[in-house]
Amino acid sequence: MTTLLDQPDILKTSAGAALREFINQIACPIFVIDVEDADGTGGFRVAMLNDWYERAFGLSHADCAGRLVGEVLAPCLAYRITDHYRQCVATRGPISYEEEIRLGDRVFWTRTVLNPLFHDGRVVRLVGTSTDLTDHRRLEQALEAAQRMARLGWWRTDLATGGTVWSDILYGIHDRDPGAGPPDPAGFLDLVHPQDRGLAAPSARVGSFDYRIVLPDGEIRYLHEERVVHSSGDGHPVALFGTVQDVTASKRAALELMAAKEQAERANQAKTSLLANMSHDLRTPLNAIIGFSEIMAEEMHGPLGNPTYVEYASDVLFAGRHLLDIINDLLDMARIEAGQVTLNEETVSAKRLLGDVDRLLRERASKARLKLTVAPAPDDVAVVADRRLLRQVLLNLVGNAVKFTEAGGEVTLAVHILADGQICFTTSDTGIGISARDLPVALAPFGRIGSHLQANTEGTGLGLPVAKALVELHGGMLHLNTSPGVGTTAFMTLPSWRVRTPDGRPPAPTIGGLKEFFRIGDRGVYELVEETGRDALAELPIGIVQLDRTGRVLSYNAAEENFAGRKADLVIGCDFFRDVAPCTFTPEFHGRFQEGVESGTLNIIFSYVFTFDQPMKVLIEMRSGRQPGTAWLFIRWI
Numbered sequence: 001m002t003t004l005l006d007q008p009d010i011l012k013t014s015a016g017a018a019l020r021e022f023i024n025q026i027a028c029p030i031f032v033i034d035v036e037d038a039d040g041t042g043g044f045r046v047a048m049l050n051d052w053y054e055r056a057f058g059l060s061h062a063d064c065a066g067r068l069v070g071e072v073l074a075p076c077l078a079y080r081i082t083d084h085y086r087q088c089v090a091t092r093g094p095i096s097y098e099e100e101i102r103l104g105d106r107v108f109w110t111r112t113v114l115n116p117l118f119h120d121g122r123v124v125r126l127v128g129t130s131t132d133l134t135d136h137r138r139l140e141q142a143l144e145a146a147q148r149m150a151r152l153g154w155w156r157t158d159l160a161t162g163g164t165v166w167s168d169i170l171y172g173i174h175d176r177d178p179g180a181g182p183p184d185p186a187g188f189l190d191l192v193h194p195q196d197r198g199l200a201a202p203s204a205r206v207g208s209f210d211y212r213i214v215l216p217d218g219e220i221r222y223l224h225e226e227r228v229v230h231s232s233g234d235g236h237p238v239a240l241f242g243t244v245q246d247v248t249a250s251k252r253a254a255l256e257l258m259a260a261k262e263q264a265e266r267a268n269q270a271k272t273s274l275l276a277n278m279s280h281d282l283r284t285p286l287n288a289i290i291g292f293s294e295i296m297a298e299e300m301h302g303p304l305g306n307p308t309y310v311e312y313a314s315d316v317l318f319a320g321r322h323l324l325d326i327i328n329d330l331l332d333m334a335r336i337e338a339g340q341v342t343l344n345e346e347t348v349s350a351k352r353l354l355g356d357v358d359r360l361l362r363e364r365a366s367k368a369r370l371k372l373t374v375a376p377a378p379d380d381v382a383v384v385a386d387r388r389l390l391r392q393v394l395l396n397l398v399g400n401a402v403k404f405t406e407a408g409g410e411v412t413l414a415v416h417i418l419a420d421g422q423i424c425f426t427t428s429d430t431g432i433g434i435s436a437r438d439l440p441v442a443l444a445p446f447g448r449i450g451s452h453l454q455a456n457t458e459g460t461g462l463g464l465p466v467a468k469a470l471v472e473l474h475g476g477m478l479h480l481n482t483s484p485g486v487g488t489t490a491f492m493t494l495p496s497w498r499v500r501t502p503d504g505r506p507p508a509p510t511i512g513g514l515k516e517f518f519r520i521g522d523r524g525v526y527e528l529v530e531e532t533g534r535d536a537l538a539e540l541p542i543g544i545v546q547l548d549r550t551g552r553v554l555s556y557n558a559a560e561e562n563f564a565g566r567k568a569d570l571v572i573g574c575d576f577f578r579d580v581a582p583c584t585f586t587p588e589f590h591g592r593f594q595e596g597v598e599s600g601t602l603n604i605i606f607s608y609v610f611t612f613d614q615p616m617k618v619l620i621e622m623r624s625g626r627q628p629g630t631a632w633l634f635i636r637w638i
Helices: 014-025 051-057 075-091 134-150 168-173 185-191 194-200 248-297 307-337 350-367 387-403 436-443 463-473 514-518 525-532 558-564 576-580 587-597
Strands: 030-035 044-049 095-103 106-119 122-132 152-158 164-166 207-214 220-231 237-246 345-349 371-374 382-386 410-417 423-429 477-483 487-494 543-548 553-556 603-611 615-624 630-637
Touching: 030 051, 030 075, 051 122, 075 095, 075 106, 075 122, 106 134, 152 168, 164 168, 168 237, 185 194, 194 207, 220 248, 248 307, 307 463, 345 350, 345 387, 350 371, 350 382, 350 387, 350 410, 350 423, 382 387, 387 410, 387 423, 387 463, 387 487, 463 477, 463 487, 525 615, 525 630, 543 558, 576 587, 587 603, 587 615, 587 630
Parallel strands: 371 410
Antiparallel strands: 030 044, 030 122, 095 106, 106 122, 152 164, 152 237, 207 220, 220 237, 345 382, 410 423, 423 487, 477 487, 543 553, 543 630, 603 615, 615 630
């Protein structure tokens, strides 16, 4: 082909036409340039552009053939291009170059290889091939931008020659002039913090390394390096390659976070110590105030002589007891948060626990004009637990029920054995109840919910959080079934291994089991949502999610919004297992769903841990919907 192309007039002959047809079939952009005189000063004229050149760059043979390059391209681009042509003519040999060119409104990055063709000893034509590197170059630029943003540099050392190359970003990380080149091994160690030189020393060692460097101005930077060996095809090591990332910002943030955590722990310890000291300093005089005011209010040593004084003494007694309750709640919460609560376990009968609560709170219930019912407990069932703490939990739960139930209402305390052997203490009331949106507030420390009864009651908002924490110390769970205007039922469940009977056998179940946690009043949540429709979901205190057979969310109620922190309008229509709660894309959760949703046989209760902003343990009932291809998730947040 080159033998033909070096003939000046070949392209005008029939043989030239055949040659052009042949070149058009080559799947590579090719161009042929006529050199007007021996040194190229007379100009360069387009002799041929093949079809692939037109496809790649939009310049056609028909439009360009026979025209000077300066007539085809913009002046500045024509000057740069013809400068390469003159270089090829002058060197009388092939050259290659890369450059950015603009053709119309399009910008290309090309690599061109240019070969001279000779006739009678002078260059008469140039034949070039151009490769479009635009996409490759854009990827390189994106990678360079990403490396700059991530402060990620690289280096490579040839094991044969010892020569080392650094990337521009690595020079920037070290604040080093690229013109100075990479330092030698000894010079590099001079840049590293003295205590870290053993980690960062150049060697054939591969892996991950974290070390510090010291800049000329004394600034310390933290670097993370990944080092690997590049090998030849036969497995022989040829080079060391490493990536180096400046992690100073994240390292300093981690150090600041650690310092803040340590400071918070010291503050928490100081708070705990302060409260512990307060317990002695406040309780001692407070007990004296309570004792003397009780003597005066009841006129144990004779009449005070004026009924107003008796009323004043009763007020002092009430205020003193209330202050003592607040102090006790604060101390309990402080000890729990500090991990200073230890269980003094003993075997205590369930009947005795209920009796203790009855004896301590019956008078308070009577004064509130409430009916307190303590259901008979089995004589032969006991639990291994800290009696004082378990009694405190029940006192908090029943005390709350008394506090938030209006006169004429009823509070019930009972104990049940579940079908799986667990023991469950329940307190039910006909009080004001809690809405789904307020449940997270009620369970949070110092959470107080606005209501007409709340405004007339005193407290710290620690009763439920303390009760929940103490139950969990025993390995148990605390749930609330509650609805405004209907009342509240609290379930305190302890594991079966804490249950004891005289003969060592599991006691007979008294209720159906965990499904009791998914009942509102005398009806199951499943029946409520299927029979009353989606409108019933809003105020139910249990998290409710409806899915189709693919896992797409069809409905999402307010309780689930509040506990999970996910807004319904952002969740509905999304894939629950992949987009909403990826932690559920497991055989235990997603696998069970898939097995039962198509057949319509889903009917299972299991515990799980959601990892949203923090790990949260939940109890889940998964049920097939009455509408084919749908399923319900009922989520009881523990």
